Amino acid sequence: MKVATYNVNGVNGRLPVLLRWLDEAEPDIVCLQELKSPDERFPIEAIREAGYDAIWHGQKSWNGVAILSRVGEIHETRRGLPGDPDDSHSRYIEAAVRGIIVGGLYLPNGNPRPGPKFDYKLRWFDRLIAHAGELIGTGLPIILAGDFNVMPTERDVYKPERWLDDALFAPEVRAAYFRLLDQGWTDALRALHPDETIYTFWDYFRNAYARNAGLRIDHLLLSPALAGRLRSAGVDAHVRGWEKTSDHAPVWIELSDRPSRRRKAKEPA
DNA sequence: ATGCCTAATGCAATTAGA
Secondary structure, three states: OEEEEEEOOOOOOOHHHHHHHHHHHOOOEEEEEOOOOOHHHOOHHHHHHOOOEEEEEOOOOOOOEEEEEOOOOOEEEEEOOOOOOOOOOOOEEEEEEOOEEEEEEEOOOOOOOOOHHHHHHHHHHHHHHHHHHHHHHOOOOEEEEEEOOOOOOHHHEOOHHHOOOOOOOOHHHHHHHHHHHOOOOEEHHHHHOOOOOOOOEEOOHHHHHHHOOEEOOEEEEEOHHHHOOEEEEEEOHHHHHOOOOOOEOOEEEEEOOOOOOOOOOOOOO
């Protein structure tokens, strides 16, 4: 099974690119971020025609997350993170699909730092860590996928020294990311490619894609019950070179089939 | 420190992105 995450940066403006990529990559489950669309303008008909069912949590102009599936019913388990009833941003949606819990997230950018937006990012991260702790405690197979707006290490940014004061690379944000991982999550891309330069975002500015001046900020995290099923992982970086494309590229993993339940040995009579 | 580019809103210029 192939599971992907893609920050589309406007699901309506990006619809031709999204459909082209779905057709080419054939992912089974997809988490989308930055829909930038109110719920009633989500392009569900075009997505159904492409063979996918979907659930989504939109919002006018900003944010917005969705989960697509072509392999089975999407049983929504949550929209919005617990811990702050006043949080109006659409940044989290969660569902059970084919026996896997999929949490699709769009973590706040947090710039400028310091400031209220950075404080919001840290608070949102704390709420994510709390919820992720509850999830991983169930022992279920779980994927947390999305735009985390964090480069975890120096390897994940083309010029680390220029990003030290940025909300995407600040020490307290990276520390939060590793507090999350320390619960037992596997960073799928890094686990399979420990030494590679891997980017998932290239700024529209300064010809960043052509210079490969990128960042790795879109991640797929696997709970222990799933980590053993990880077979391959990658970034569809070429999509970033398409016309009218997002500033992010799709990121994906392949999971082996659910391990068949071990047959109980016959008890001696 | 700011612009560089892009989307959404809504029709100019602002906000936000990262």
